[in-house]
Amino acid sequence: MNAWEDLVTSALLGTDRKPLAPGGGDGGAVALLDAAAVHTVRRRAGLRPGAAAAPLEVAPEDARPVLPAAARRRLGQLLAGRAAPAPAGGRRGAAPDLAELLPQWLAAANERGCRAPAAALPALLDAARARTDLRPQALAFAGPRGLWLARLNPEWKFALRGTGGGGGAGALPDPADAEGVRALWEEGLFAERVALLAAVRAEDPARGRELLASTWGAERAEDRLMFLDSLRAGLGPSDEEFLEAALSDRSRNVRATAAELLSALPASALAGRMAGRAASCVSLDRTRGAETIVVEAPHECDAGMRHDGVVPTPPTGRGERSWWLGQLVEAAPLGCWPARFGGRSPEEIVALPVADDWQAELHAAWCRAAVRQRDAAWSRALLGSPAAPQATGPGTSSLAERAQLLATLGAEERAGWVASFIAAHGLSEAFQLLGVCAVPWAEPLGRAVVDALDIARDAGSYPWSFSGVMGLAERCLAPDAAPQLAALTTVSAEPEDASPGAAGYWSEAFQRLVSTLELRAAMHAELSGAS
Known part of the structure; x- marks a missing residue:
């Protein structure tokens, strides 16, 4: 045992029980500390220098232009x-x-x-x-x-994560680099492989599908599900063969996703099979005076339906037959219905009465089909007039469904529809619909939101119920709307039935909105000097 270990032992046991070795002094605590100090200096002085660390890799070049000075400060x-500074005379909340x-x-x-x-x-x-x-x-x-x-x-x-973050620039291989793509696909982490498949799929859908097919049989079920979901980007008829094979996958979730993707291809064999089944359940009855849609829901979920992705067991509270019918109709191509209903347009089909309380189920399935197939014509028909009361709309039973249908329309048409909805119903029901509109809001939509806020303020409405819309407006209104809002920042007289303090809140909220829009405009101006 060397001298240092003797010192450690004496320190642990105490110098009474383990006195210092000869030459270590009188054996007391002071002598122990003195000896420890001497040995510490000796040990440090005797250290041999270690090998020099490898120098850091030089940071890569970034050839993008520099920010203007004002943008850097921002x-x-x-x-x-x-x-940012509060407006003159305004509270911090503005x-x-x-x-x-x-x-x-x-x-x-x-x-x-x-x-x-x-x-x-x-x-x-x-x-x-x-x-x-x-x-x-x-x-x-x-x-x-x-x-x-x-x-x-x-x-x-x-x-x-997902960037191959070991060395080099830390990026995925170029999709054109076949060797690099193959190596990462076979050896990379799961997150890297998901990102790689998405990148290749975006560049060349067929090549991305071939990459997935090359290892499909060896993938875990949960991984196959995530990879299969990547085929939504660039989905096309050439994917049908692969997806048809996936209908026989041992994983129920994989089979269901494959069926959903195939039903989004109106010309696929699965879509044709679903169209035949749905048409056998939904028909036009001309014997009731007014032409009426009649529904005869399936009486069983046979093996063929299960193979094509129909889930046999309904959720709690749903009847089996209505559950099976909804799945058949939403998977059938919407193009099959005009011929089934005498050449009628989607608007005319949706306007037809439906017998025996099947309308809600049938229209909800058509809504899901329109969203899945991105069919703007059917979306318009099911949305109906934005001025129509929600309860009597032609094909939707909830604002969530309307928001999904709106997402299939072009940005300009979407903004116009929501602007008309706000003009007819106000802002209290429009929050979900505003969330699917393109940013910044187009001029008719922005004007409708500002006008509705002004009406709510003048009516003395409870102001905090509009805080969500105000937050959206700060992010989504075009900055050039600030002058229109400036007149609303003053504290107005409160109506007798107004919420206490409502006028002050509205003034502060509009000040904040104006200040935010002006700051957003300044940000863009500061960035515009980049070259």
């Missing part, structure tokens, strides 16, 4: 979370929310192809670590230098 303010403006700033900077300032990269990665909603835009803005820096801090490892 980014620093947003990342630090410092509030100042813009910088946390909501950062995602918009990042999106605008990426649209202009600017690179992140090197000094801002740590704060940018910290912000992306704290907020998953920021990550796609933040990492795109951080670029290759952000990934290089992320490899040096374990807290930023999220940035390396």
